Amino acid sequence: MKIVAKTRTQQGSGASRRLRREGLVPGIVYGATAKPQSFTTNHNDLWHSIQKEKFHSSIIELEIDGKVEPVLLRTYQSHPYKAQVLHIDFQRVDPKVPVRVKVPLHFSGHLESEAVKKLGGLATFVANQLEVECMADKLPEFIHVNCSGLSATKRSIHVSDLDLPEGVAIPQHGQHDLSVVTVKIKNASAKLADEQA
Numbered sequence: 132m133k134i135v136a137k138t139r140t141q142q143g144s145g146a147s148r149r150l151r152r153e154g155l156v157p158g159i160v161y162g163a164t165a166k167p168q169s170f171t172t173n174h175n176d177l178w179h180s181i182q183k184e185k186f187h188s189s190i191i192e193l194e195i196d197g198k199v200e201p202v203l204l205r206t207y208q209s210h211p212y213k214a215q216v217l218h219i220d221f222q223r224v225d226p227k228v229p230v231r232v233k234v235p236l237h238f239s240g241h242l243e244s245e246a247v248k249k250l251g252g253l254a255t256f257v258a259n260q261l262e263v264e265c266m267a268d269k270l271p272e273f274i275h276v277n278c279s280g281l282s283a284t285k286r287s288i289h290v291s292d293l294d295l296p297e298g299v300a301i302p303q304h305g306q307h308d309l310s311v312v313t314v315k316i317k318n319a320s321a322k323l324a325d326e327q328a
Contacts, residue, residue, distance in 0.1 A: 132180060133192040133199075134221075136170040147218070156216050160193060160202055163223040170195050177216055181207065185272045188234040188260075193221055200224075201267060203232060224267045231302060233260045234271055236311060240279030244314075250283060252316035261290070261311070262302055269298035278312055287313040 139157055141150065147157045156174045161167040170193075180186045186204060193202045202221035209216055224230060236259055246252040261274060274293060281288070289308045290301055 132183070132186055132189060133194060134172055134177065134180065136172040136193065136195045138196050139169040139171045142169070151215070151217065156219055158219040158221065160195070160200075160221040160223060163225050165223065168195065172219075174216060177219065178214065181216065184235055188232055188270070189272055190224055190267050190270060191221070201226070203230060226267055229264050230267050230270065231262055231264045232270060233262045235260050235273045236276050237273045238276045238278055238312060240277050241281060241312070241314075244279050244281040245283065246281035246286060246314040246316060250316045252281070252286070252314040254278065254281070254312060254314050256312050258309070258311045261293075263295075263299050264302050265299045269296065271296050271299060274299075276311060281312075281314050283316065286316065 136158070139150075141147075150157050150171055151174070154174050155171040156177050157169065157171055159167055159169050190201045191204065192199050201224040203224055205220045205222045207216055207219040236256075238254075238256055241247055241254040244254075247254055263271070263274070265271075274295065276288060276293060278288060287310045289310050291308045293301075293311070295301070
């Protein structure tokens with residue numbers, strides 16, 4: 132994905148308001164060994180990009196005055212009730228340094244699993260994204276979670292159960308092995324006995 136921008140020379144809240152009236156979004160890019168650089172970009176193009184899931188978890192090409200560099204979206208501010216982006220921040224990517232990015236989880240197979248289809252369980256998706264650590268060129272657009280193995284005896288899937296792409300790791304942060312999906316089944320043993328009878 133690519134964002135085309137121009138160097139921003141006007142600073143301050145008054146200048147930002149004028150830029151927004153002109154259909155532009157002020158932003159800044161920082162990180163790596165270069166100095167922070169302020170820029171402006173077209174609001175409508177940026178708005179449509181932000182609506183795409185992969186924009187939030189992919190390496191983006193940021194072109195400022197014709198110079199392109201790889202960046203990650205770090206944060207953006209939106210208007211409280213208008214469909215308007217007020218400001219956006221990007222972080223430069225160093226190809227030699229691992230990045231930490233939250234990527235979305237895509238779930239499948241839960242409706243066909245024994246826990247849901249045969250035992251009438253209700254699947255709860257505990258997390259919809261997960262922070263990963265990897266080199267920039269290994270960054271996955273999403274992580275697939277196969278829930279087809281959920282059953283009477285296996286009612287949850289943990290981070291350690293995930294099949295991660297090569298070169299991708301999960302930072303620990305001192306946390307336990309968190310669940311990403313769980314199934315609640317009422318009278319699971321009785322229902323399973325009925326199914327096997």
